[in-house]
Amino acid sequence: MDGENQSGISEFFLQGISKSPEQQQLLFGIFLSMYLISLIGNIFIIVAISFDPHLHTPMYFFLVNLSFVDMGLTSSTVTKMLVNIQTQHHTISYMGCLSQMYFFLMFGDLDSFILAVMAYDRYVAICRPLYYSTIMSPRACALLLAMCWVLTNSVALTHTLLMARLSFCVVGEIAHFFCDIIPVLKLSCSDTRINELMVFAMGGTVLIVPFICIVISYIRIVVAILRVQIPGGGSKAFSTCSSHLCVVCVFYGTLFSAYLCPPSVASEEKDIAAAAVYTVVTPMLNPFIYSLRNKDMKGALKRLLSCRRSFSS
Numbered sequence: 581m582d583g584e585n586q587s588g589i590s591e592f593f594l595q596g597i598s599k600s601p602e603q604q605q606l607l608f609g610i611f612l613s614m615y616l617i618s619l620i621g622n623i624f625i626i627v628a629i630s631f632d633p634h635l636h637t638p639m640y641f642f643l644v645n646l647s648f649v650d651m652g653l654t655s656s657t658v659t660k661m662l663v664n665i666q667t668q669h670h671t672i673s674y675m676g677c678l679s680q681m682y683f684f685l686m687f688g689d690l691d692s693f694i695l696a697v698m699a700y701d702r703y704v705a706i707c708r709p710l711y712y713s714t715i716m717s718p719r720a721c722a723l724l725l726a727m728c729w730v731l732t733n734s735v736a737l738t739h740t741l742l743m744a745r746l747s748f749c750v751v752g753e754i755a756h757f758f759c760d761i762i763p764v765l766k767l768s769c770s771d772t773r774i775n776e777l778m779v780f781a782m783g784g785t786v787l788i789v790p791f792i793c794i795v796i797s798y799i800r801i802v803v804a805i806l807r808v809q810i811p812g813g814g815s816k817a818f819s820t821c822s823s824h825l826c827v828v829c830v831f832y833g834t835l836f837s838a839y840l841c842p843p844s845v846a847s848e849e850k851d852i853a854a855a856a857v858y859t860v861v862t863p864m865l866n867p868f869i870y871s872l873r874n875k876d877m878k879g880a881l882k883r884l885l886s887c888r889r890s891f892s893s
Contacts, residue, residue, distance in 0.1 A: 589748040608665045615658045621867030622647035628880040638716040642698045650863035653687035657758040657859045677759040685736035689786045693728040696790035699797040707804045746770040823870045834858040
């Protein structure tokens with residue numbers, strides 16, 4: 581595939597977060613800060629877990645992958661926006677738009693699937709503890725993660741290839757700060773019914789199915805906790821899920837508000853704001869949620885920082 585599609589369009593314009601020129605530098609500073617905090621926080625999570633043998637368990641194995649995916653999700657969207665703000669050239673090439681769309685879809689869907697796998701891991705740990713080491717063996721964890729990657733890559737590639745077959749008759753402005761599917765489809769002069777059908781079918785599946793799995797897992801966890809007769813046993817069991825539950829609420833809350841609200845309810849500005857939350861704010865908050873609400877992560881980060889101080893001295 582060359583740099584231009586069949587209609588000859590070689591680039592698009594990205595609207596960005598705000599059209600107001602006086603807000604551009606302020607937005608640049610805010611999003612650059614959040615991006616750097618997100619990268620540093622997730623790198624700390626990955627390094628702390630990798631170097632702490634106590635955290636070499638399935639739950640933290642998936643947390644490492646979630647941190648990696650969060651970095652990929654925010655990097656696939658925010659970096660181009662920051663460059664556009666700084667250079668004042670709000671353009672993106674045709675191939676660059678398709679590439680950004682592919683990576684955004686892949687990492688966004690991976691986030692959803694990994695959160696579902698983490699919920700299943702907590703369900704097995706609490707509801708079937710005697711079989712935990714067998715069900716969540718290293719081989720099983722690797723297979724679950726591989727399935728997530730294969731499924732999300734397939735979905736992202738399907739959407740990207742379907743988009744590549746469309747014609748774009750004029751160089752239009754994408755009403756977003758990155759190349760999301762729906763805003764780009766609005767610029768096409770081709771028949772987009774197949775694309776819209778696939779967005780509804782596949783998009784709904786990768787959002788709703790993992791969410792249903794998470795809900796079912798936590799319903800069974802709550803039922804199991806209510807049956808615990810040991811004093812304090814229920815609160816101790818649920819404390820291992822609280823960090824994950826907070827991340828799920830933030831991630832799906834913003835995602836559903838952006839993609840499942842009717843157009844008459846959700847304006848373009850609200851869509852952009854919601855997208856900014858789940859592509860920038862959520863990846864930034866995840867390390868704080870896991871480090872502040874998880875005793876094991878607190879201990880690992882303290883040991884990592886103490887080792888760094890010893891090494892420096």
